[in-house]
Amino acid sequence: MKSGTAPVCLITGASSGIGAASALRFARAGYAVALGNFDASTRAAAESVAGECRALGADTLIVDADVSRDAGCHAAIAAVRERFGRLDALVNSAGTTRVVAHDAFEQLDADEFERVYRVNTIGLYQMTRAALPLLRDSASDGCSTSVVNISSLAAINGTGSSLAYAASKGAVNTMTLSLARSLAPRVRVNAIAPGMVDDGLLQHVLDASRYAAVIDRMTTAAPLKRVSRPAEIADIAWFLCHAPGITGQVIAAENGLLLNNG
Template sequence: MTQSSTPVCVITGSASGIGAATALRFAQAGWSVAIGNFDDSTRDAASTVEALCRDAGAQTLIFDADVGKDADCRHAVDMVASRWQRIDALINCAGTTRVIPHNAFDQIDDFEFERVYRVNLIGLYQMTRAAVPLLRESASATRSTSVVNVSSLAGLNGTGSSIAYAASKGAVNTLTLSLARNLAPHIRVNALAPGMVDDGLLLRVLDAAAYDGVLSRMTESAPLKRVSRPAEIAELAWFLTAHAPAITGQVIAAENGLLLGGA
């Protein structure tokens, strides 16, 4: 089969939030996009994202994957290989959390740590490992391919929805450095560490009243008096992939100044 001449971006967790915005951003740039869906519960949302990408003129593919399962990751990459025979960018957006106060030590146990790490860290690694052969093949002497890991401010300052979540994102940051070192020179690996993102993961794990309260507090706490939108983070993923050939091994905070105040 002949390799597609159009670059391909694979985005995990792209039925909503940052992943959905990233799929659309790459589609608008003329890339083909593989849209990562979790299961039947997110299928309608993934189909909506696919329709938007197709309206932008992109070729699309939806793949189902629980990234915590290595077989799912390998099957997803096999689907992309069968369709386009290339991967030029992998954006690891899939994530999970539960809201558990950091001082509620009796509410978090080893099972919760393992559940969160299975998706946020191990799943990210497994998906990257599965994609590496195609990422290498798609690179050239003058053009590297790209992996962008969606981390979190929580991994930089130990805040966030739970201790397990913060620790998993801190581990993602370290994994990013190791992958960048070991996949160079053909593949660049970077991470984005957003603060509060409206329409992000928290919207799916909190009720409306609790979510509005968090949104208000984070807006007030940020020196810039705002929170981010998914499209802003998608734009950074696009920049790192398409316009940053010298950047690898970096964790880029996009948190509206929250680190300045130690929030």
């Protein structure tokens, strides 16, 4: 990355969960952070995260980043360029889902597939594509810039909140490989596939009692007898942005759940 100024990270879906934790992790590491806010419903939460980042001494910017809109992605990157003049890391954390049983085929139609893919898969692609010129410009002296995609264990074992969600994250894993090959050597691309994350996306789509039951079930099922926290996934994102020899990898962080497949 270019020397002389603080590195910059843009995090989509930064108002809560893994996105918010990633913003704080990069802020603590001396990065300037751009917080991608999806829409008006998450603005107050984004402002709260921004306040925490500023308290850590980070130059902080909130950008409107409805990743389902290509124009919105380009506008977000334009705001980052105007404010910071560079981009060293992009964490694609924006995501959406609804809970639909995998065998409830009549409850899952094309509209739901399109809604989920528009954010989780197409949105990730659109934001990465919009960011590419700035990421490439910021890479220099043999040091690459980085994209980290937040995927899911659902992409690996076909579980998760819905069939549409699992499929969308499976597409994210495949896209990660293709992008890593296409964007090397100046930009590295990796993904993280978390298992159950307490205070993650699922908490926003289930009522309290159902959510607690899921936490209990996943804690019992995991060989490590725990679920993850957003800050743990944020630590992995930060690591991947500082691991010059790693690209095209999907890092599973699932407390051993994949061991149960045997």
